[in-house]
Amino acid sequence: MTSPTPAILPERGLADRLTALFWRHPRLLLAVLLTPPLLWLGVVYLGSLFALLLQSFYSIDEFSGVVKEEFTLKTYAELFRAQNLDIIIRTLVMSAAVTIGCALIAFPIAYYAARFARGKWKAVFYLGVMLPLWSSYLVKVYAWKLILAKEGIITWAAEGVGLSMILNAILAIPGIGGNSLSTSPLGTFIVFVYVWLPYMILPMQAALERVPTSMLEASADLGASRAQTFRTVILPLAMPGVIAGSIFTFSLTMGDYIIPQIVGTSARFIGLAVYQLQGTAGNIPLAAAFAVVPIVIMLIYLTIAKRKGAFDAL
Amino acid sequence: MTISSLKLAATTALALITGLSPAVAQMTEIGPGEGELSIVAWAGYIERGETDPKFDWVTKFEESTGCKVSVKTANTSDEMVALMNEGGFDLVTASGDASLRLIAGDRVQEINTALIPSWGTIDPRLQNAPWYVVDGKHYGVPYMWGPNVLMYNTEVFKEPPTSWNVVFEEQTLPDGQSNKGRVQAYDGPIHIADAAQYLMFHKPELGITSPYELNEDQYKAALDLLRGQRELVSRYWHDAFIQIDDFKNEGVVASGSWPFQVNLLKAGGAPVASVIPQEGATGWADTTMLHVDSEHPNCAYMWFEHQLSSNLQSDLSVWFGANPSVPAACTDGRGMQTAEGCTTNGLDDFEKIRFWTTPVADCSQGEDTCVPYYRWVSDYIGVIGGR
Numbered sequence: 001m002t003s004p005t006p007a008i009l010p011e012r013g014l015a016d017r018l019t020a021l022f023w024r025h026p027r028l029l030l031a032v033l034l035t036p037p038l039l040w041l042g043v044v045y046l047g048s049l050f051a052l053l054l055q056s057f058y059s060i061d062e063f064s065g066v067v068k069e070e071f072t073l074k075t076y077a078e079l080f081r082a083q084n085l086d087i088i089i090r091t092l093v094m095s096a097a098v099t100i101g102c103a104l105i106a107f108p109i110a111y112y113a114a115r116f117a118r119g120k121w122k123a124v125f126y127l128g129v130m131l132p133l134w135s136s137y138l139v140k141v142y143a144w145k146l147i148l149a150k151e152g153i154i155t156w157a158a159e160g161v162g163l164s165m166i167l168n169a170i171l172a173i174p175g176i177g178g179n180s181l182s183t184s185p186l187g188t189f190i191v192f193v194y195v196w197l198p199y200m201i202l203p204m205q206a207a208l209e210r211v212p213t214s215m216l217e218a219s220a221d222l223g224a225s226r227a228q229t230f231r232t233v234i235l236p237l238a239m240p241g242v243i244a245g246s247i248f249t250f251s252l253t254m255g256d257y258i259i260p261q262i263v264g265t266s267a268r269f270i271g272l273a274v275y276q277l278q279g280t281a282g283n284i285p286l287a288a289a290f291a292v293v294p295i296v297i298m299l300i301y302l303t304i305a306k307r308k309g310a311f312d313a314l
Numbered sequence: 315m316t317i318s319s320l321k322l323a324a325t326t327a328l329a330l331i332t333g334l335s336p337a338v339a340q341m342t343e344i345g346p347g348e349g350e351l352s353i354v355a356w357a358g359y360i361e362r363g364e365t366d367p368k369f370d371w372v373t374k375f376e377e378s379t380g381c382k383v384s385v386k387t388a389n390t391s392d393e394m395v396a397l398m399n400e401g402g403f404d405l406v407t408a409s410g411d412a413s414l415r416l417i418a419g420d421r422v423q424e425i426n427t428a429l430i431p432s433w434g435t436i437d438p439r440l441q442n443a444p445w446y447v448v449d450g451k452h453y454g455v456p457y458m459w460g461p462n463v464l465m466y467n468t469e470v471f472k473e474p475p476t477s478w479n480v481v482f483e484e485q486t487l488p489d490g491q492s493n494k495g496r497v498q499a500y501d502g503p504i505h506i507a508d509a510a511q512y513l514m515f516h517k518p519e520l521g522i523t524s525p526y527e528l529n530e531d532q533y534k535a536a537l538d539l540l541r542g543q544r545e546l547v548s549r550y551w552h553d554a555f556i557q558i559d560d561f562k563n564e565g566v567v568a569s570g571s572w573p574f575q576v577n578l579l580k581a582g583g584a585p586v587a588s589v590i591p592q593e594g595a596t597g598w599a600d601t602t603m604l605h606v607d608s609e610h611p612n613c614a615y616m617w618f619e620h621q622l623s624s625n626l627q628s629d630l631s632v633w634f635g636a637n638p639s640v641p642a643a644c645t646d647g648r649g650m651q652t653a654e655g656c657t658t659n660g661l662d663d664f665e666k667i668r669f670w671t672t673p674v675a676d677c678s679q680g681e682d683t684c685v686p687y688y689r690w691v692s693d694y695i696g697v698i699g700g701r
């Protein structure tokens with residue numbers, strides 16, 4: 001008769017001892033697993049954010065250009081100087097315009113993809129939306145600079161079909177026009193819309209797919225026309241998706257500092273101003289104060305978006 | 315541990331923390347190389363044949379001295395100052411706006427020119443230049459210099475333009491069309507100095523003596539000129555390659571520029587040329603400076619000699635479109651540069667060039683009378699934004 005196998009096996013090495021330790025103290029395992037990411041979040045991520053906030057309460061000495069490490073709101077007051085206020089307003093208007101532009105273009109695409117595309121076409125659609133995201137952002141922007149240039153393909157095509165008049169009329173509009181598409185605010189707008197469009201389409205489509213068919217049928221049964229169904233059923237139900245997409249396009253436009261450097265009038269946007277103030281001027285307090293502006297705007301925006309239920313569609 | 319040794323430890327720690335170091339006397343002799351040398355440099359300044367096999371001025375230095383060169387590329391003068399403040403580097407190729415700050419901050423040490431055999435070959439005009447010589451002490455060795463030229467399209471300008479007014483004031487160009495939307499300007503606050511230099515010539519009543527030392531009135535006049543320029547300029551340039559593209563595809567026909575872009579555009583067959591107009595031009599002059607706490611001073615001194623005597627001056631001047639600090643490098647065949655090449659890069663225009671310096675509040679007009687650089691930055695942002 002062989003002796004029965006003991007219920008508890010002897011420890012075979014370090015790994016067994018560790019396993020046993022973690023089994024006996026489950027909280028220890030949790031702590032070990034959570035400490036590195038929490039340290040990252042706390043020290044590196046939030047830490048740098050607080051360092052930024054702290055800097056924005058310092059000021060720069062008017063005469064020597066040296067940063068004075070005393071708390072003051074002077075730097076924030078500087079944000080309201082005419083040229084700085086211009087930058088903030090310009091960035092806000094551009095962000096809003098890009099968001100609306102993206103929403104208008106993205107909605108039909110997302111609607112088609114969510115409700116009509118099937119099988120192979122769905123795959124083609126996904127590929128089409130995602131494909132631009134696979135190539136380098138810089139390459140795309142430089143390509144657009146060439147497309148929009150004064151001697152680029154758009155001007156050439158407009159001349160070819162006799163539409164130069166229209167193009168020139170558009171470029172003559174003060175505020176959005178310029179010498180050529182690539183040196184006008186309109187050009188900056190076009191490139192922004194192109195670059196951020198996928199971020200609007202995808203959440204919109206997710207929201208549209210969740211609109212139940214039964215509701216549309218009920219709406220039809222109750223005698224609503226297609227337009228009424230669209231206005232009173234589909235649009236309200238898809239709204240969280242639109243808002244979720246707008247969070248992306250709005251915040252991405254507000255923080256970008258590369259597109260306005262390459263396409264546009266050279267007029268500063270917030271991102272560019274931060275880059276220049278800290279990089280070449282050494283005016284870190286003002287750069288930090290500028291960097292706080294998008295944070296504040298996005299906090300307000302997110303609060304409104306949350307009320308509208310946008311986070312259910314993410 | 316006794317109290318006194320505690321004190322010693324504490325003061326040592328304090329000294330380390332505050333970066334306190336005893337004043338360093340200049341070197342008196344060069345010992346054997348330490349095997350390493352780290353350099354903070356502008357992009358394209360230290361080439362070892364990796365970008366283009368024809369341009370290599372590091373390999374031979376490493377072979378003959380045993381000093382392994384490592385390069386940290388910096389994009390702005392402020393980055394260079396920050397890196398040198400951080401420490402851990404031996405040399406930096408500082409422009410005029412960084413060099414005086416480094417000297418004032420005690421980040422670089424005095425150079426014993428007697429230890430550099432080729433010192434005498436340096437252009438006499440550079441040997442005591444004010445952007446690296448303070449109180450008769452030399453804080454570096456000249457590296458390269460170059461002008462900011464006026465680049466123009468030769469199909470529009472049959473004759474070279476004689477004045478910077480083609481980029482500052484609205485006018486009809488020789489081809490019968492306005493210059494509006496067809497000229498560019500530099501997208502950096504230092505462009506205010508170009509405007510000031512233009513005013514120095516055309517409005518002597520303002521009394522500008524240096525474009526980098528402007529009092530409130532002179533500064534205001536320069537900004538007004540730039541506001542007028544904003545109407546002419548569709549887009550400002552800051553990236554050399556974007557400017558090249560704008561000359562090719564955007565119909566730009568005149569702009570302040572660097573010989574670098576002129577050379578690249580010419581090489582690509584574009585109809586451009588450059589000139590230094592009657593008002594003169596601004597320019598940059600870079601100096602190799604030695605960190606005060608350098609751990610490889612012997613290698614650094616060997617580099618100083620290498621910098622002046624090897625193919626570096628000649629080949630770099632071809633590569634970068636700049637001028638060698640050793641004029642002989644243009645003609646003696648040590649590298650690829652020729653006398654014509656140096657003339658193209660502006661070697662003969664030294665007297666017309668006002669070299670880059672950082673504007674500070676305390677200037678030759680008196681203490682706190684000049685507008686400091688950080689205001690140049692914020693006001694230029696306003697000008698570009700249409701204010």
